Amino acid sequence: MLYMSLWIIWFVMGICFVAVFAVMVFPKLMLRTYAATLPVRDRTVGRETDGHGEVLVCEPSALSRRYIRSYRVGRDKEGMYFRGERAKRAAFLAYDLIVFGASNTILQILHVKEKFNSDPFTETVRLPKRTDLVILRVVCADDTPFPPERRPFNARYALWLTLLSLSLAFTVDLFLWLCVTFACRILDRFTMTVSLPLSSWAALLGVTALAVVAVCWAVSLARFFLLRGRGKDENGR
Secondary structure, three states: OHHHHHHHHHHHHHHHHHHHHHHHHHHHHHHHHHHOOOOOOOEEEEEEEEOOEEEEEEEOOHHHHOOEEEEEEEEEOOEEEEEEEEOOOOOEEEEEEEEEOOOOOEEEEEEEEEEOOOOOEOOOEEOOOOOOEEEEEEEEEOOEEOOOOOOOOOHHHHHHHHHHHHHHHHHHHHHHHHHHHHHHHHHOOOOOOOOOOHHHHHHHHHHHHHHHHHHHHHHHHHHHHHHHHHHHHHHOO
16 A cells, blocks of 8 residues: 555656646747747837836838837836837737847747727737847738748757757656556556566657657648748748
C-alpha cells in the first residue's frame, strides 16, 4: 500500500511538472517564433507631450493605413495606452496589436474588434506596463480578411522553431515515459517486476521525438509559406 501511494504521488508530481513546463515555456517560444516572421514596417513619425509624458505618434504599414492612418502610444494616469486615428469608415474592424518589450521580445498580442462609430479615433486599448514598441496589423475590415504579412524564411525563425519543436518533443517524451512507467507499475501491482528493456525505451522515445519534431516543422513551414503566398497574391507583394 505504501509503495502504491508513493508511485501515485510520483506520477501526479510528474504530470504537474509537465503541465507547468508547458505553460511556462511554450507560450514564450511560440511568441519568439512568431516575432521572427514579422516584417516591422511601422515607424515613429512624431513625438508629442501631454500632462503625463511623451506620446509617440506612429504610422502603420501601407495595408493597415487604409483603415487606421496613425496611432499613438503613450501613458496616462491609468498606465500605457494605444489609440488609433481612423482613415476609412468600416462597419467592422478587427486588428492585432503586437506589443514588444525593451528586449525586443513580444509581451502580448492583443486582438481588438470594433464596430463603426462617429468617433474619428479607435477605442483606447490598455497596454502592458513594460511596453516599448507596438506594431499594428489590420486583420479584417467589414467582410474582407487580410492575410498576415511574413518576412522571408530566416535563420532567426529557424532557430526558434527548432527550440520550440525540441521542447515539444521533450515534453511529449517525458509524458510518455511517465505514463508507460506507471502502467508497468499497475501491471506488476507496484512490485517493480515489469519493465521495458533499454533498447525498447530508446526506440519508443527516439521515434516519438523525431515524429513530434517532424510534424512541428511540417505544420509550421506549411503555414508559413501558405500564408506568405496568400499575402503576396492578395496584397500585390
